[in-house]
Amino acid sequence: MNKAGVFIKKFAKKKDILIASLILISAFILAIIFWFSPFEGQLYACIYIDGEFIESIPLQEELLQEEIKTQYGTNVLMILDNKVYIKESDCTYQQCVNSGSISRPAQAIVCAPHSLVITIEDAESVGRHR
Amino acid sequence: MSKNARNHTGTNRKAAILGILVIVFFLLEHFLLGGIKMTEGVKIGLYNAFIILAIIKFGPKYGFILFFLKLLTGIVATSAALLYPLCGGIISVAAMSAINSIFKEKIGYLGIGITGAAAYNITVYIAAAVSLSSAAILYNLPAALLLSVLFGSVTGAIAYLTSKVMNLSRTNGGKNEEI
């Protein structure tokens, strides 16, 4: 057997291809559910601290400098063109600031050090918090 | 010295080399590639190549030992968050060990690498969703799974090449059985 043949035989066997395919298929199905499902109507930015719902803000609203204070620190929220951003934060890793904007239902920005989660939800989902 | 004792020493020496490789590659990736921002913090995890080797060649015990070595290095050198990597790593090593002992020689380095990467990322995402009680955190899981297949293939390939370089055979140290 040539070298490439040995490599394939020991590196990627049938079961390996099966596992890779299973994971790719689940990624594909999850992507369709999370990323491409249609939505309509008013969307809201929902703020959660320590897993508890705090408030919802319609995405149409324009907010340039909305401070969210928690016992862990402060994040500055911005809503512009129906997109939600964390503009500034005094947290350790700045992952919330670096994660960019969110605008589709079920998307989220997380600031783990501040136990803060911002999600996008539709009117029906926001209604359930009341 | 009996033959068994000698084999045991050989295993420990080679496992120690794998341990050093885990630390070196973890630090290299952290300091050289740390600036690259991936989807929601998904990393390549090059060090996992040597954990894969340890599991295949020496058994799950060595896989867990090498993982805790990596965790300790992370705490000392990078002061990174602990909870998610701890959950992810334990489930990942357990999943790789399980799949290796279930399928034995029917599975290669590719499948074990991908299984480890996927198990790690799924666990970290679920742990984050539970601890922040927000299912919305799972939004980027499809991208994380895609990257798991890519990065798992890379670590699997490194594991395979290292096994050639170190002249390691499958099954327990000493017994010179080919895979």
Ligand SMILES: [Zn+2]
């Ligand atoms: Zn943050």
